[in-house]
Amino acid sequence: MTPDRFYIEESSKHDGKQVTVRGWVYNKRSSGKIKFLIMRDGTGFMQCVLFKGECPEEAFADFDKLTQESAVEVTGVLRKEPRSPGGYELGVKALRIVSIAEAYPISPKEHGVEFLMENRHLWVRSTRQWAALRVRSEIMKCIEEFFYARGFIRFDAPVLTPSSCEGTSTLFSTPYFDEKAYLTQSGQLYGEAGAMAFGKIYVFGPTFRAEKSKTRKHLTEFWMVEPEVAYADLEDTMQLGDAFMEYIVQTVLERKASELKLLERDFSKLQSIRGTFPRISYDEALKVLEKNGVPLPWGGDFGAPHETALGKEFGGPVWVHHMPSGIKAFYFKQSDSVGGEGVAGTGKYALGCDLIAPDGYGEIIGGGQREERVDTLKRRIAEHGLKENDYFWYLDLRRFGSVPHAGFGLGVERTVAWLTGVEHVRETVPFPRMPGVLRP
Ligand code: 4AD
Ligand code: MG
Numbered sequence: 001m002t003p004d005r006f007y008i009e010e011s012s013k014h015d016g017k018q019v020t021v022r023g024w025v026y027n028k029r030s031s032g033k034i035k036f037l038i039m040r041d042g043t044g045f046m047q048c049v050l051f052k053g054e055c056p057e058e059a060f061a062d063f064d065k066l067t068q069e070s071a072v073e074v075t076g077v078l079r080k081e082p083r084s085p086g087g088y089e090l091g092v093k094a095l096r097i098v099s100i101a102e103a104y105p106i107s108p109k110e111h112g113v114e115f116l117m118e119n120r121h122l123w124v125r126s127t128r129q130w131a132a133l134r135v136r137s138e139i140m141k142c143i144e145e146f147f148y149a150r151g152f153i154r155f156d157a158p159v160l161t162p163s164s165c166e167g168t169s170t171l172f173s174t175p176y177f178d179e180k181a182y183l184t185q186s187g188q189l190y191g192e193a194g195a196m197a198f199g200k201i202y203v204f205g206p207t208f209r210a211e212k213s214k215t216r217k218h219l220t221e222f223w224m225v226e227p228e229v230a231y232a233d234l235e236d237t238m239q240l241g242d243a244f245m246e247y248i249v250q251t252v253l254e255r256k257a258s259e260l261k262l263l264e265r266d267f268s269k270l271q272s273i274r275g276t277f278p279r280i281s282y283d284e285a286l287k288v289l290e291k292n293g294v295p296l297p298w299g300g301d302f303g304a305p306h307e308t309a310l311g312k313e314f315g316g317p318v319w320v321h322h323m324p325s326g327i328k329a330f331y332f333k334q335s336d337s338v339g340g341e342g343v344a345g346t347g348k349y350a351l352g353c354d355l356i357a358p359d360g361y362g363e364i365i366g367g368g369q370r371e372e373r374v375d376t377l378k379r380r381i382a383e384h385g386l387k388e389n390d391y392f393w394y395l396d397l398r399r400f401g402s403v404p405h406a407g408f409g410l411g412v413e414r415t416v417a418w419l420t421g422v423e424h425v426r427e428t429v430p431f432p433r434m435p436g437v438l439r440p
Helices: 008-014 057-065 113-118 127-149 188-198 234-255 257-262 267-271 282-291 304-314 374-383 388-399 412-420
Strands: 018-031 034-040 045-051 071-080 088-099 173-176 179-183 200-208 221-230 279-281 318-324 349-357 362-369 405-411
Touching (some): 008 018, 008 045, 008 088, 018 045, 018 088, 034 057, 045 057, 057 088, 127 257, 127 412, 188 200, 188 388, 221 234, 234 257, 234 267, 234 318, 234 362, 234 412, 257 267, 279 282, 282 304, 282 318, 304 318, 362 412, 374 388
Parallel strands (some): 279 318
Antiparallel strands (some): 018 034, 018 071, 071 088, 318 349, 349 362
16 A cells, blocks of 8 residues: 555645545446436545546446446546535546456445344445444544543453453353353453552453343343542542543544534534533432433333433433442442442442443443452352352452552443444444344
C-alpha cells in the first residue's frame, strides 16, 4: 500500500486534485448524459459523476456493466459538493473494473432482521452498520487512551477459566483435556490480582454468558473493559466511571460526528454528559419506581421496565448503589446500612454501583467494592454454594497484603448501542453471538 493512497475520509486534504477511489459500487443512477456512481471505499461514501465528453467512451460502457458491490477504481478530480455524502464529489476521468459482483442479496429496500443476520458478513457494508461499527472502533480506542493516560496497566485475563465469577447459571463449558473449563464471564478476579501487582489495571477482552435472554441488550459473547484499583472504594469507583463515560462520549462526539449524524443520533443529550451522574441508592430507586408505576419489592433485581423508568426520571445515565446483597455476586463487600460502608454487619447491602443508561439501553457499567477480608470472603463463597478450593488463589490475594479495592466492568456493546442510538446490541459488534445465532 503506497503511503499517498487516497481514502474518501481524507477528501478535504485533496480538494481540486486528481485522485483514485478504490472501492465498491454502493449505488448508481443515470440521467441522460450524466451518470452517477455512489462509491464506498470503507472510509466513506462519495458521489462520482461521469459527464459525456469529459471521460472516455469506454468508461460509459463500463458504467453500464457495474452491479451493486462491484469492485472498481475510479480516477477523477475532487471538488466540493455539499449534496454529496462526504461533502465532495469526483468528476470521473477514468474507470477500471476490478470485479463484477453477482446479484447482491442486500438491496436498498427493506429486509427482515433474520435475513440480514444470516448475511451479516455483507450487512456490515451497509451505511448504518458501517457507521455504528466505526463508532465502536473509536470507543475501543478511547478506552485504551483513557486508561493509558491515567497510568493504568493493561492486564489481560484468560478466556479459559476453571470457575465462575458471576454465578454458575450462565457458564459456557468446554472440555479441557481431561477436565472441564469455562469461558470467562468476567476478568475481574484476575484483575484483582493485577491491581495488587500494579496498583491500577484494566482487563479488556471478550466475555461470555450462557444467557438465554432474547432481549435487545443481551449477547452471549460481549466485550467488557474492567478497571480495578487497589486502595479504592465504592466512591472512587463511581468517580472513575463518571470521568470514563465523559471521556468516551465527548471524544466520540468530536471524532465520529459524521457517523452519528448518519445514524440520526440526537447530539444534545450526549453533549450534556459531563461531570458526575446522579447517584441514588437502591432504596431510593425503589421509591422512584413506585412513583412511576413500576413498583419492585425490596430485594428484586431491575428488569427492563425499571431501567426505562429510571432513565425517564433522570433523563440520562444514573448510578444506583447499595443493592441488596442477595442479588449480587459473592465477591462484593457488604454493609448493613447505606452509607455504612466498610462496616461488617448484617450484610444487607452490597457495596455495588450500576450505571443505568437511559432509553432502555440498560445497565452499561456494573461494579463496586470487593470484600478484602479472607474469613468473610470464605463465608461468602460457601453461601453461594461455590467450592473454596476453586478460589484458593483469589483468597491468597487477601492473605498477602490485602487492601480495600474496587472496580467496575463496562459492557462495550451496550455503550455503543446507547451512543449510536441503535436499538439492538446485535448491530454494535461485527458478528454478534446470541441464543440461536452462531453463523456466520
Ligand atoms: O454487571 P456485570 O455482570 O459485572 C461483572 O461482570 C463484574 N465482574 C464487572 C467488574 O466489576 N469488574 O457485567 C458488567 C457489564 C454490564 O453492566 C453490561 O454493560 C455488560 O457487562 N453485560 C452485558 N452486555 C451484553 N450482553 C450481556 N449478556 C451482558 N451481561 C453484562
Ligand atoms: Mg450487573
